[in-house]
Amino acid sequence: MKEVLRFENVCMRYHSKQGETVAVENLNFSVKEGEFTAIIGPSGCGKTTLLSLAAGLLKPTQGKIVTSGVSFGYMLQRDELFPWRTIEKNLYLPLEIKGTNTLEQRNKALELAEKYGLKQFLKSYPSSLSGGMRQRAALIRTLALNPDVLLLDEPFSALDYQTRLNVCNDVYKIIRQEHKTALLITHDISEAISVADTVFVLSKRPAKIVAEHSVVFLEDEPLKRRENKEFSKWFEILWGELNA
């Protein structure tokens, strides 16, 4: 399968008056087209740095990040919907930024919203939506630009447990249905197992890849995967590696 993103010996150092921080060192991994890749690591290991690097928001100090001309869409921990805009206007935000706010593009965004059950909320303000709905709106906003690769930065961590499982299931299905490549960064092992085709395990800072796994389940839905016997085996393996 085609690689859409590859990190080659990537190093990232941060400079501040207090000194120098090595966030990422000698990082090598790749993301294949159409796959759901998850990266797990202990908190504070530079996960967000990694996504910023992938999205091109940061330039690596050393090494190379190869992207095969794909576009990226970013989804953050919280929905970050603008409270002064209606859901509809929030969905148009990326179009306005990219200068592609045409009727055609807007209609595409509306179609997505309709397809995924947001139609009745289009004229509402974010404050009147539940956490799950808001995160779904955030996903549609990300999809409005039709990105090839979705970068997910712990997108469910701000939700309560029940909502998290449901929204995760939801988002997973939408991403699959839209045939997107996804790179999820999380500290939640079970979340990674429930969605990913490939899981990379990061070490503590400076972050390095310590393991790579192909996670294969018969079930193709996070909630069903969680019921599978294999699930706890994977959990044990990843737990061990994360704490090594």
Next chain:
Amino acid sequence: MKNKSNFSTEHLQYLKKQRNRSILVNVVRIAFLAFLLAVWELAAALEWVNPFITSSPSRIVKTIGDLYTGGTLFYHINTTLTETLVGFFIAVVVGYSVALLLWWSELFRKISEPYLVVLNALPKIALGPLIIIWCGTGSEAIVFMTVLIGLIVAILNMLGGFMATDESKLLLLRSMGASKWQTLTKLVIPSSLPTFISMLKINVGMAWIGSIMGEYIVSKAGIGYLIVYGGQVFKLDLVMSSVLILCVLAAVMYALVALLEKLVVKNVD
């Protein structure tokens, strides 16, 4: 939400209690004022206190009436109101613009920081003599004073609001490839709207301080002029009347800003 007819008796009782409470608050407010005025009037009428020094409600009404029939009431009100409003708008517009510039350029922001701190701490009235010499003794001097007093406050408040823009939302816009101008117009300005309104509220107060202080230093007309004049010739009825007029004007201006707030700040957090 249930219809009114479907409310439980408990809920109806709760609503009634809330309504009674707010009626009580309003009644006591008005009663308190009436009580104060009555005591004041009575104390002056029975000469418990010297009405020449304390004035009294009836004397205040008479003084305002005399100013009105003499044709100078609205002349003085207009003078001060114009100075206050012009000073207020200049301070707000210039302050907002400077704050935008400072937000835009970190270098500019860092360089100007000590100047802003010192200017903010400086009692602007110390510049009184300079203002008279620079701007003359007309309304310009008073407007200048009003602007001086409100400007730094406006800058510091707005800059604080701009800088408090949510980091995650900034990251979101960066990930969409937003330019600095887009970040400003789509995020920074709309999200700082509540700060803008609170800055307006603060500056209403500042503008009145500025115009009245300006009139204390140099003036031929205005409410501040009446206060100073009344004090100098020991016409304390005039001083009290002027203060009362000021109270009403300031309250109306504040209420207008509060109304603006209700209209525009609906959906910012």
